[in-house]
Amino acid sequence: MSKTSRTSITMPAQAKKDSIIEIRAIAQHDMETGYRYTDAGKLIPRDIIRFFTCQYNGAEIFRAEFHPGTGANPLIIFTTIATESGTLQFEWRGDDGYEAFNQSQITIT
Amino acid sequence: MSPENQAMQDDPNLNPAQFWVMDGQSLWQEKAGKRDVSCASCHGESGSAMRGVAVRFPKMSQGKLQTLEGQINQCRVSRQHAATLAYESKELLALTAFVASQSKGLPIAVIETAANKASLQQGRQWFYTRMGQLNLSCAQCHEDRAGLKLGGSVIPQAHPTAYPIYRLEWQGLGSLQRRLRNCMSGVRAQQFEYGSPEMAQLELFLMWRAKGMALESPGVRP
Numbered sequence A: 001m002s003k004t005s006r007t008s009i010t011m012p013a014q015a016k017k018d019s020i021i022e023i024r025a026i027a028q029h030d031m032e033t034g035y036r037y038t039d040a041g042k043l044i045p046r047d048i049i050r051f052f053t054c055q056y057n058g059a060e061i062f063r064a065e066f067h068p069g070t071g072a073n074p075l076i077i078f079t080t081i082a083t084e085s086g087t088l089q090f091e092w093r094g095d096d097g098y099e100a101f102n103q104s105q106i107t108i109t
Numbered sequence B: 001m002s003p004e005n006q007a008m009q010d011d012p013n014l015n016p017a018q019f020w021v022m023d024g025q026s027l028w029q030e031k032a033g034k035r036d037v038s039c040a041s042c043h044g045e046s047g048s049a050m051r052g053v054a055v056r057f058p059k060m061s062q063g064k065l066q067t068l069e070g071q072i073n074q075c076r077v078s079r080q081h082a083a084t085l086a087y088e089s090k091e092l093l094a095l096t097a098f099v100a101s102q103s104k105g106l107p108i109a110v111i112e113t114a115a116n117k118a119s120l121q122q123g124r125q126w127f128y129t130r131m132g133q134l135n136l137s138c139a140q141c142h143e144d145r146a147g148l149k150l151g152g153s154v155i156p157q158a159h160p161t162a163y164p165i166y167r168l169e170w171q172g173l174g175s176l177q178r179r180l181r182n183c184m185s186g187v188r189a190q191q192f193e194y195g196s197p198e199m200a201q202l203e204l205f206l207m208w209r210a211k212g213m214a215l216e217s218p219g220v221r222p
Helices: B004-008 B016-030 B039-043 B068-078 B090-101 B115-129 B138-142 B176-186 B197-209
Strands: A008-011 A021-029 A049-056 A060-067 A075-081 A086-094 A098-108 B059-061 B064-066 B165-167 B172-174 B218-221
Touching: A008 A086, A008 A098, A021 A049, A021 A086, A021 A098, A060 A075, A075 B059, A086 B218, B004 B218, B016 B039, B016 B090, B064 B197, B068 B090, B115 B138, B115 B197, B138 B218, B176 B197
Parallel strands: B165 B218
Antiparallel strands: A008 A021, A021 A075, A049 A060, A049 A086, A086 A098, B059 B064, B165 B172
């Protein structure tokens, strides 16, 4: 069973060659820690995003592991060097078959 | 509001409430109920017709004081012939966030009228009445001690300018009524029920008290 959710990417559409660009990636996810209980005393099982990767024209430039300490709707901000025009692809994977994708184009000026 | 909080709220790409607004936009266009119509069927596809709506709620509608959530449910029942959405459900929060966001930046426009006068007075009384085991009224913190601290946090004047809010403490979106219940729980009072007349009266008074302030919905709060 695969689930997905909304994601949003913020990064410049254009950049000077070899400049540093900032990328912000946020995914809609409750990030259930696995440490909470219902009012009836039943443990709510863990259900979190586990991995986030970013590929720049096919090469992985950033990877992150999420743990239960990460809050809901996690935002990750990282930088990379704008080497060439192309596509950045973003992928989130998590518990219970969760997967989400997004992508963004960049043009080098 | 800390600068970081304000920055998160103002940036539509950072504000986590954006996801509820997007979900609300989908729900707006989704047909529902026995009459198989959507919000968009009557109110237009884009939702822009809702601009100016949220800043006028709560208001008297067909002789009853309605909050925005109450009005959405009233439309579902009478126009769509669909079941009401539960308070604090994802769907109702999403629709409320979507409708409220259409009025972002507009001044709150709740005024006293002949029709709402009694409800407004009742709401005013709730605000100034001591309640709960701790025997505190809303006014004792939010008027007399606004700007001072409670447990390390600055006590705000408590204007509901940003509802529904993404509260970091909740790790999710919630309504004004949820927040009011938290306060009542805090003074160990019997909480008003969701959707109750008392809640609507208190909301009406709070919005009247905040009139003229710009709506920031959907907001981010600690």
